Amino acid sequence: MNPVIRAQGLARRYGSTVALDGVDLEIPAGRIVGLIGPNGAGKTTALKAILGLGPFEGQLEVLGLDPRRQRAELMQQVSFIADVAVLPRWLRVRQALDITAGLHPHFSREKAEAFLAQTEIKRDSKISALSKGMVTQLHLALVMAIDARLLVLDEPTLGLDIIYRKEFYRALLNDYFDGERTILLTTHQVEEIEHILTDLLFISHGRIVLNESMDALGEKFLELATRPDRAEEARRLAPLSERQGLGRHHFIFEDRTRDELAPLGEIKVPGVADLFVAKVRRAAS
Amino acid sequence: MKQMMTLVRRELIENRSGWAVPAAFGALFVVAALAAVFGLVRVGVMDQSMTLAEMGQELDPSSIYPALLVLFMPIAVVLVVAMTFVVFFYFLDALYAERKDRSILFWKSLPVSDLQVVGSKYLTGVAAIPALTVGVFLVTAFLVWLIGGLALLWAGSGAALQGGPAALARATAIMVYMLLVQVLWFVPVHGWLLLVSAFARRAVLGWVLAPPALLIVAEKILLGTRHFADTIGHRLIGGFQLAFSNEQHAMIMESDGAVMSSFPALGEFLTPGRFLAAPSLWAGIAVGVVFLAGAVWLRRWRDES
Numbered sequence: 001m002n003p004v005i006r007a008q009g010l011a012r013r014y015g016s017t018v019a020l021d022g023v024d025l026e027i028p029a030g031r032i033v034g035l036i037g038p039n040g041a042g043k044t045t046a047l048k049a050i051l052g053l054g055p056f057e058g059q060l061e062v063l064g065l066d067p068r069r070q071r072a073e074l075m076q077q078v079s080f081i082a083d084v085a086v087l088p089r090w091l092r093v094r095q096a097l098d099i100t101a102g103l104h105p106h107f108s109r110e111k112a113e114a115f116l117a118q119t120e121i122k123r124d125s126k127i128s129a130l131s132k133g134m135v136t137q138l139h140l141a142l143v144m145a146i147d148a149r150l151l152v153l154d155e156p157t158l159g160l161d162i163i164y165r166k167e168f169y170r171a172l173l174n175d176y177f178d179g180e181r182t183i184l185l186t187t188h189q190v191e192e193i194e195h196i197l198t199d200l201l202f203i204s205h206g207r208i209v210l211n212e213s214m215d216a217l218g219e220k221f222l223e224l225a226t227r228p229d230r231a232e233e234a235r236r237l238a239p240l241s242e243r244q245g246l247g248r249h250h251f252i253f254e255d256r257t258r259d260e261l262a263p264l265g266e267i268k269v270p271g272v273a274d275l276f277v278a279k280v281r282r283a284a285s
Numbered sequence: 286m287k288q289m290m291t292l293v294r295r296e297l298i299e300n301r302s303g304w305a306v307p308a309a310f311g312a313l314f315v316v317a318a319l320a321a322v323f324g325l326v327r328v329g330v331m332d333q334s335m336t337l338a339e340m341g342q343e344l345d346p347s348s349i350y351p352a353l354l355v356l357f358m359p360i361a362v363v364l365v366v367a368m369t370f371v372v373f374f375y376f377l378d379a380l381y382a383e384r385k386d387r388s389i390l391f392w393k394s395l396p397v398s399d400l401q402v403v404g405s406k407y408l409t410g411v412a413a414i415p416a417l418t419v420g421v422f423l424v425t426a427f428l429v430w431l432i433g434g435l436a437l438l439w440a441g442s443g444a445a446l447q448g449g450p451a452a453l454a455r456a457t458a459i460m461v462y463m464l465l466v467q468v469l470w471f472v473p474v475h476g477w478l479l480l481v482s483a484f485a486r487r488a489v490l491g492w493v494l495a496p497p498a499l500l501i502v503a504e505k506i507l508l509g510t511r512h513f514a515d516t517i518g519h520r521l522i523g524g525f526q527l528a529f530s531n532e533q534h535a536m537i538m539e540s541d542g543a544v545m546s547s548f549p550a551l552g553e554f555l556t557p558g559r560f561l562a563a564p565s566l567w568a569g570i571a572v573g574v575v576f577l578a579g580a581v582w583l584r585r586w587r588d589e590s
Contacts, residue, residue, distance in 0.1 A: 048588065051393075051394075053390075053393060053588065054586075054588040055586065055588070071398070071585075072396050072397060072398040072401075073396070074396075075393075075394065075395060075396035075397075076396040079394060080394050081394075082390035082391075082394070083387070083390065086386075086387045086388055086389075086390045086391045087388065087391050088299070088383070088386065088388035088391065088392075089386060089388075090298070090299055091298065091299075095298055098291075098294075099291055099294070099295050100395065102287060102288065102290070102291025102294070103288055103291050103292070103395045103396065103397055104395055104396060105396070139391075143394075
């Protein structure tokens, strides 16, 4: 089966700044991919290229289409939420449903109504009168009612409180994801999404520094917690990173077996956030 | 087709002034007609003035039809002028507002091309808003005629009621002609507005006015001529000079105690042949199409988020 996204040498410069530095990438169908990177790493630039919102160099195919030349066709099968609060504020909820139904051939009004029925959003409200959380719920209801093959979410929960954030991802996973669609998302709150991801992409300085499935992550990366007196032995195994906690030294290792590390202390699979910091620091140095 | 209808509807939801401003002017005419009927306002003809009821009795029955046209045409002209300003500001905002409030990212997530979107905005300004204005005119003129006609009937003459539909049809035809002339003549003006609306980061009105103003000043200083200023002036009013005969006038006059009114025949009054044969019309359309294409290109590739 063809990958949903295939990029080769994807690059973009803003003046002298290199935002994307030759990214090679393949994302197959049916994955939930987290694109994680520090500010200015090229996340949004990459998403914009994929969505045909900006120019780029190199090769890029999304669902077999060229986002530069075939954008309108592409948008029939790709939906995205660029950011919170970009729904037009002068629109009423009912009109937003009417217009999306009038413009999108794969939009199911019944589905959108069903999602909205679970919220407190009134059909006659203006979007400007809704809270930020409600606007996001509405946007999600519109997007989830579109039968798309790829959904791209760029910081979809930025500025939302924890209840809405949890609800957002719960709805996405339970009501939308069906194992065939592909979801590509970025967020700063990595901890909140690591349990729903199937794949992890780290990006730093315009380059992909990690591209692993979550299943493979536990085999490739291990976190070791040692007592201070054994720290020196651990350092000799060339850890990716080291940090100190309550009477323990924590190391993250790449490509070390459990047998190698077990004698030194306790082993677990590192959290995505810690792994991210380790990988990005390593890539930067 | 369904998409285009939806896009135009979206524009009319966002820009309610498209029909609200003409409707407000229409309402003023209806109020004025009521005021005239109740004798609050006197209608002036030459140096005399009379109430509408007096005027109705003195009016020659054969000139009731032109009199009604003379009554309807100012309504049409005022509505067209009001609409011209509404459309000006609509185009100014059309591709700017969605960038300013960042809702462009939502619109771009829907499967419509930038050509369709800019096309829908252009159509809203040159077809939907003018059509609504014609609708407002029909309602306004009908009410004014009904109010005046019933008042004259009560004063003893049914002539005004009989002449109404024909005069209304004629006035509407002239108004539609005026609008068509304006749409064709203003292609470069509207194109320029949409181009700037897609381009400017702020101060859209300034970007609209500054380049032509600077060109005029630069030409004056460097060459001492004013060709560009003349071109702009021609662009603003020249179309109407070409499309309407300047020898024919509508009038109401009083002679020997009877009020006479005349209105030129359409064949003499309207000069579509001269308008369509003018090279400056087609040159303007060509420039306008380039501006519109630029607006589409900017909406497609402008990346400022």
